[in-house]
Amino acid sequence: MCQRHQAFLIARLIPHGEQDKAHYRCIAAIHHQWCYGRVPLGGTRRFFALVKNPANAAIVLDEIRRAQGKYGRQGEEPGVPETVFPYAQLLLTLPFFLDVDDPCGRYASGGGIEGALIWGFLIMVTNDDGMTIIDVTDPLNPTYGYSKPDGGYILNAKSYVRSYYRAGPANDNTEIDVRYHIDVMKNECAIKAELVAEVWPEFLQGDR
Numbered sequence: 001m002c003q004r005h006q007a008f009l010i011a012r013l014i015p016h017g018e019q020d021k022a023h024y025r026c027i028a029a030i031h032h033q034w035c036y037g038r039v040p041l042g043g044t045r046r047f048f049a050l051v052k053n054p055a056n057a058a059i060v061l062d063e064i065r066r067a068q069g070k071y072g073r074q075g076e077e078p079g080v081p082e083t084v085f086p087y088a089q090l091l092l093t094l095p096f097f098l099d100v101d102d103p104c105g106r107y108a109s110g111g112g113i114e115g116a117l118i119w120g121f122l123i124m125v126t127n128d129d130g131m132t133i134i135d136v137t138d139p140l141n142p143t144y145g146y147s148k149p150d151g152g153y154i155l156n157a158k159s160y161v162r163s164y165y166r167a168g169p170a171n172d173n174t175e176i177d178v179r180y181h182i183d184v185m186k187n188e189c190a191i192k193a194e195l196v197a198e199v200w201p202e203f204l205q206g207d208r
Contacts, residue, residue: 046095
């Protein structure tokens with residue numbers, strides 16, 4: 001039994017053959033075999049800390065700049081090679097597979113970058129516990145959203161994690177940790193459903 005979850009980075013790229021009109025498409029994606037509940041929120045928070053670092057943001061922006069005009073829209077040719085945004089892919093993989101924030105609860109999970117790649121950036125892969133979608137068009141101001149596998153709705157951090165944990169007593173250890181994960185994401189901006197629908201129009205129904 002697994003708790004499979006995928007995480008995707010999207011950004012605005014000018015498609016091959018066009019001059020100036022940019023469209024959203026996926027630029028990096030990972031598959032995690034055991035990621036649910038609070039774990040995606042922790043991965044998102046750690047990714048935001050990395051990508052908002054000015055040095056990291058500059059590299060991601062440069063990768064996006066270099067890709068302008070080279071590739072088709074999502075699902076169209078010429079396709080985007082899975083590792084054409086290597087630094088963005090690295091920044092996405094590390095925080096979802098490695099947590100060293102808590103000295104008493106450190107963990108490493110998964111089989112590394114190569115094993116985590118989703119070839120073709122397919123959104124319809126085996127999934128038990130939803131997906132994380134992050135817009136890095138402006139890496140210093142990323143936006144995020146989650147979706148459960150049973151419905152194509154975009155959820156914020158609180159809605160996603162509360163689908164696993166109902167509110168409990170304030171002194172309960174699990175409730176304390178759930179509230180912590182919700183609290184650290186409360187000032188981050190949620191992604192707009194229409195942006196995700198531009199990448200995967202067959203998937204989205206709206207946001208909640």
